[in-house]
Amino acid sequence: MPDSRSTVPSAAHTRLDDFRQQGRVQAGSIIISVFGDAVLPRGSRIWLGSLIQLLEPLGLNERLIRTSVFRLAKEEWLRTEPIGRRTDYLLTPSGQRRFEEASRHIYASSAPLWDRRWRLIVTVGELAPKAREALRRALFWQGFGTLGGDCFVHPSADLSAAFDALLAEGLADTVGKLKPLLAADAQFGNAASDVDMVNGAWNLERLAGVYDGFVGRYQPVLDELRADAAGDIDDESAFLLRILLIHDYRRLLLRDPELPDVLLPADWPGQKARLLCKELYRRLLAPSERHLDTHLQLASGQTPPATPLIHERFREDDPLGDGRA
Known part of the structure; x- marks a missing residue:
């Protein structure tokens, strides 16, 4: 068995170093990724001291992590539960719902099928x-495109979940002025096509550039692991890379609105990024x-096991390392 403390491929080392050396880190966003990817499958709770120890190797200091966790609790992503002199942080029911909804998109092995109906708000x-800009930003982060200033469009969003997310963002007053609509696919002579809709609502060139950047960061790491017959990487670096990858x-x-393939340009880099991830x-x-088995602890000192469902993430009939990424 290889020494779990010594094997760090150079491309992995470069990615971790690049993250540590960036000027400004949004620790709250990283912590959200840790909870969704690593803590949720282990009971949705973690001792604050354990979270600090897990993230310190990324260059996040204790004060930053404590401040960020306090803010997430204030925003009702997390809640606290004291155990003696220690404190566990747990996902709130609404926080867990948000993560589970996001997980359906993150760990999917392929893009969703399209029912040829547009979701409109x-x-x-x-x-x-100010309210309009807050709405635009909130829906942008849900993948909605804009048609003019008064209509937001998405090919497959759950409109109920979209409105719940707006309420969670504190936009209750704005929600009362929104109308959700489901547009059936129909042919009306010279009416705008679906492709026209896409080009009017989203900047696909910009999104493609973001996907290309993602592939550029992580393809060298994957190439090195493929080239190593044993696929060796130390446990801590594997955990840190996994968190950055999912983050x-x-x-x-x-x-990404997760547009169906029929509406995307040929050689769309989103598919390459999905397969790489x-x-x-x-x-x-x-x-x-293995790293989490050793270092993730509850305030009680126990290490919760991961649910077997974690091994279902990104599962597909295609064999590992099929070369398409």
């Missing part, structure tokens, strides 16, 4: 400029789980 009445991919998907995640899973 239309503003009814006047919105103040970057999660934030990328938040911008799937294979790299599966290669990092076993060593990263």
Whole structure:
């Protein structure tokens, strides 16, 4: 068995170093990724001291982590539960629902099928400029495109979940001025096509550039692990890379409306990014789980086991390392 403390492929080392050396880190977003990817499968709770120890190797200091966790609790993502002199942080029911909804998109092995119906959210009445911008930003992070200033469009969003997310963002007053609509696919002579809708609502060139950047960061890591017959990487580095991989991919998907293939340009880089993420995640899973078995603890001192469902993430009939990424 290889020494779990010594094997760090150079491309992995570069990615971790790049993250540590960036000027500003949004620790709250990283912590959300840790809870969704690593803590949720182990009972949705973790001792604060354990979370600090897990994230310190990424260059996040204790004060930053404590401040960020306190803020997430204030925003009702997390709640606390004292155990003696220690404190566990747990996902709130609403926080867990948000993660489970996100997981259906993050760990999917392929893009969803399209029912050829557009989901629309239309503003009814006047919105103040500040409220309109807050709405635009909130729906942008759910993948909605804009058609003019009063209509937001998505090919497959769950409109109920979209409204729940707006309420969670504190936009209750704005929600009362929104109308959800489901548009059936119909042919009306010279009416705008679905492709026209896409080009009007989203900047696909910009999104493609973001996907290309993701592939550029992680393809060298995957190439090195493929080239190594043993696929060796130390357990801690595997965990840290897994968190950064899912963190970057999660934030990328938040911008992506997950358009069906029929509406995307040929050679769309989103599919390449999905396959890369799937294979790299599966290669990092076993060593990263060993790291969590050793270092993730509850306030009671216990280490909760991972649910077997974690091994179903990114599962597909295609063999590992099929070369398509």
